[in-house]
Amino acid sequence: MAESEPADARNKRRDSVGRSSGETFDALLAKVAPGARTTRIKPVDTASELPPRQELAGYDAVFLTGSPLHLYKEAPETRRVVEFMCAVFAAGTPAFGSCAGLQVAAVAAGGSVRPMGERREAGFARRLHPVGPGSGHPLLAGRPPVFDAPAIHTDEVAELPDGATLLASNAVTRIQAAEIRCGDGVFWGVQYHPEISLFEVAAALRRQSDDLIEHELARDGDAVEKHAAMVEALHNAPDRRDLAWQLGLDEQVTVPERRSIEIRNFVDRLVLPTRSRRGRG
Structure with a gap:
């Protein structure tokens, strides 16, 4: 479970919802x-001890959490997390990630990442739909032709790398799900957050209240609070x-088992079959 958020962001999240992004993933898994042992x-983190490639190859899966880091900005934190993901790819261990x-x-x-400019997906990504191979891809198995999901982000993937397949999109963010x-x-991976609860959506809205007001999604703090309270x-x-x-939500968001279906599909359709082939079934 790779927590890709800096320590201050982890602490801020714990203050608002009682757990870090990695702890949220742990609870769902x-x-x-x-x-499963995680x-x-x-x-x-600068002082963090990271598993070497050989050790990473011994894991059944790696999960990458969301983060406020901006991958298009050169910084020690972004270099470390990207280098870690390069090691995961080299180890051949299946990986899943949401948002960042x-x-x-x-x-x-x-590939590349860019800021979204004036656009925002705040609370929920609307009218997500499979595109191309996504209609038959196991990551999205069980999703209807159009669905919503929890989401809150200010950056997005600009271009997928060679060897990647776009699986889902919507009118706000073109790259919503992909296989790399x-x-x-x-x-x-997905740009939205199948792992988080509605309680965590409400807390994220409150944490980003100033940004929502700045981008005219809410008139003032009271409007943000009213919406967050409803969620x-x-x-x-x-x-x-x-x-x-x-x-404007249905059971794709309100029912936890449906909201988190991409993570269940990852475990059932990629991790477990791979585990069996590696002799750990």
């Missing part, structure tokens, strides 16, 4: 793959059809 590492995790994998394989093959490795209320009472209607 405990349900998706009961009995190791959490921090590739962006997709961006890290794209850059490590030779590099060296011996294969990565499945949090739906988390607490997922059967409230009135809240789902007001937020």
Whole structure:
């Protein structure tokens, strides 16, 4: 479990939702793959000890979390996390990433990331749809032709690297899901956040309140809080059809098992078959 957010961002997230991005993934994997053992590492931290390539090859999977890092900015943190992903590709260990995790994998394989400018996906990515091979790709198995998902990001993948396949898109962000093959490795990733709860969506909106106001998605802090409170209320009472209607959400978001289907597909359709072929089945 590679936490690609800097220490201050991890602490800020813990203050608002009680856990870091890696801990959120851990909690979900405990349900998706009961009995699985995880190791959490921090590739962006200067003093962090990272597994060598040989050790990475011994893991069944690597997960990359979201992060506020900007991959198009040269910095020690971005170099370290990209170098880590290069090692994962070289080790041949299947990997999954959401949001910045997709961006890290794209850059490590030779693609590029850019800021979104005035555009935003704040709270939810709307009208996501498979494109090209995505319609039959196992990452999106079980998703309907059009769906929504939790999302909040200010950067996006600009260009996928050679050896990558675009799987899903929408009107705001062209590269919403992709498979990236590099060296011996294969990565499945999404720009949205199938791992987070509606409670965490509400907290993210509150943390980014100033940005939402600046980009005219909300008139003021009270408007952000009203919207976040509605999302949090739906988390607490997922059967409230009135809240789902007001937020324009359906069971693809409100039901946890459907919201996290990409991660379940990654485990069931890529990790477990690969594990079996590697002699650990």
